[in-house]
Every structure is written in C-alpha cells, then in structure tokens.
Amino acid sequence: MNDGTIAAFGWAKIFLMLALIGLIVWVLCLVVAYRYVVSEPTGRGRRARQLAIVSARRLAFLVGAVLLINYAVDVSRRLGAHECRRETEANLYVGELCSTPNRFGELLRIYDAQTGELLAERTYADMDPRLVWGSDRVYYGADEEYVRLPPTWWDQLTAKLS
Numbered sequence: 001m002n003d004g005t006i007a008a009f010g011w012a013k014i015f016l017m018l019a020l021i022g023l024i025v026w027v028l029c030l031v032v033a034y035r036y037v038v039s040e041p042t043g044r045g046r047r048a049r050q051l052a053i054v055s056a057r058r059l060a061f062l063v064g065a066v067l068l069i070n071y072a073v074d075v076s077r078r079l080g081a082h083e084c085r086r087e088t089e090a091n092l093y094v095g096e097l098c099s100t101p102n103r104f105g106e107l108l109r110i111y112d113a114q115t116g117e118l119l120a121e122r123t124y125a126d127m128d129p130r131l132v133w134g135s136d137r138v139y140y141g142a143d144e145e146y147v148r149l150p151p152t153w154w155d156q157l158t159a160k161l162s
Helices: 005-037 044-079 153-161
Strands: 082-089 093-099 105-112 118-125 131-133 137-140 145-148
Touching: 005 044, 044 105, 044 118, 082 131, 093 131, 093 137, 105 137, 105 153, 118 145, 118 153
Parallel strands: none
Antiparallel strands: 082 093, 093 105, 105 118, 131 137, 137 145
16 A cells, blocks of 8 residues: 555655765865866966856756756645645634645645635645634644734745736
C-alpha cells in the first residue's frame, strides 16, 4: 500500500543528491575561479571583479529559478484543491479549508464576508484540519499557526498573486 511516504522519501533522496552535486560543482567552481584569478601576477584585481560580477549574475539567476519553481509547485497544489468546507466568523470573514492533492495537504483561504474578496491564503500540512477563530486572528494547523485579522497587506498581496 502506497500512502505517499515512499514518494516523499523518493523526493527527499533526489533533493539530497542534487544538493550534493551542487556542493561538488560549487567547490570545483571555487577552485577554477581561484586558479583564474591568480593565473598571472598582473590584472588580478580586474579578474577578481569580473569573476565577482559573473558569479553575482549566476547566483541571481539561480535564486530566481528556485523561486519560480517553488511558486509553480505551489500554484499546481492550489489548483488541485478539492473538498472545500466554509466557516463564517461574525459576518466579517469566511474561512475556507480545502484538501490539496498531496495526502495531508490543506489550503486555507480567508474571504471578506461582505464582498467575497480573497484576503489571505495559506497552504500547510495537517491530518486534522480545523479553524479556531480568535478576536484578532484565526488559528489553523496543529502548530498553532495563524492569520491576523484583518489580514496584513502582505497577506492580501500574496493572495492576489495566487
């Protein structure tokens, strides 16, 4: 019986192998960069600056690629949300909990009760999803995570981007 743990273990192994390969490539790049900078006694400062600029560009590209992949995975998880259930709090907010395609994944959405506007959205893992409404926040998940009420401008911005 496959309960999702084998797939999770498989992804963890792949991630660790990629991280190890990345570390090896990084060390090799450092060695090559050092040899390039000290290859000749003249112009070392210029070569070091040139190498720093190229390295910064590559790092910016890598960070951007990782962020884009993370966002794409998160979007695909949210698009597969199903079995949604709603709770209303004091006619101000509506909380919606939906299951995501991964086994214990949950999607929390907070809406304005009057306008229906999406105010906040979170994905998290929980085996017993529930909302607990407080005076100035709504708690979700087993780790007592919460969303402030009213949601912050950052919550509202990220909800709109999703």
